[in-house]
Structure formats: C-alpha cells, structure tokens
Amino acid sequence: QVQFVESGGGLVQPGGSLRLSCAVSVSSFSIYPMGWYRQAPGKQREWVATIFSGGTTNYADSVKGRFTISRDNAKNVVYLQMNSLKPEDTAVYYCNRPNRPSSWGQGTQVSVSS
Numbered sequence: 001q002v003q004f005v006e007s008g009g010g011l012v013q014p015g016g017s018l019r020l021s022c023a024v025s026v027s028s029f030s031i032y033p034m035g036w037y038r039q040a041p042g043k044q045r046e047w048v049a050t051i052f053s054g055g056t057t058n059y060a061d062s063v064k065g066r067f068t069i070s071r072d073n074a075k076n077v078v079y080l081q082m083n084s085l086k087p088e089d090t091a092v093y094y095c096n097r098p099n100r101p102s103s104w105g106q107g108t109q110v111s112v113s114s
Helices: none
Strands: 003-007 010-012 018-025 034-039 046-051 057-059 067-072 075-084 090-097 108-112
Touching: 003 046, 003 090, 018 034, 018 108, 034 057, 034 075, 046 067, 046 075, 057 067, 057 075
Parallel strands: 010 108
Antiparallel strands: 003 018, 018 075, 034 046, 034 090, 046 057, 067 075, 090 108
C-alpha cells in the first residue's frame, strides 16, 4: 500500500515562503506522476500542481508563477516550493498520485497570516 508523509508546513506571513516535502513509500516511484493538493477550511480538496516522470509540470492558475513542484527520484520525495504566499493559500496540503490515487496522508498545515 502506498503511503504519503507530508511535512514542512507552518505559519508564515503574507509574502513569505515555505518548502513542503512528501515522502512516498512506493516501488518504481520515478515512473509515476505526482501531485500536490490542498484543502482549505470548509472547502473541497483542490489540485495545486503535478509533476510527470519526465519532469514536465502543470500548475493551477491560482499558484502559477509562485509555486514550484519538483521531485527527487533517488529519495522518493516530491517537493512544493511556495513563494509569495497569500492568506488564501491557507490550507492543509497533501500529495498523491494523480493517475492512481491512494489513501491520503495526514497532510501538512500551511497558515498564511499577519
């Protein structure tokens, strides 16, 4: 069973930065697209970004130009660098496989507030 362990969240002021990490326990990690998602209080979980096995990336319009997704296939880790954070980025952030989703991890809380 695939497991996801997200980390790196915290409280940051508007305009600040955070780097999230997601450790993935799965064989052949490098072949899978990986995605970041988030769920704000009272809202449905939404897609944030995807990175494909070849390194191609896609982003939601709301984070394009501010967030960067990357991966380290040797470590089975996917990252999300978040810059110029806004209060509306406040959410619990999760990772998963877009094409073969597994049970969600516990997520990591990101709070953007002055």
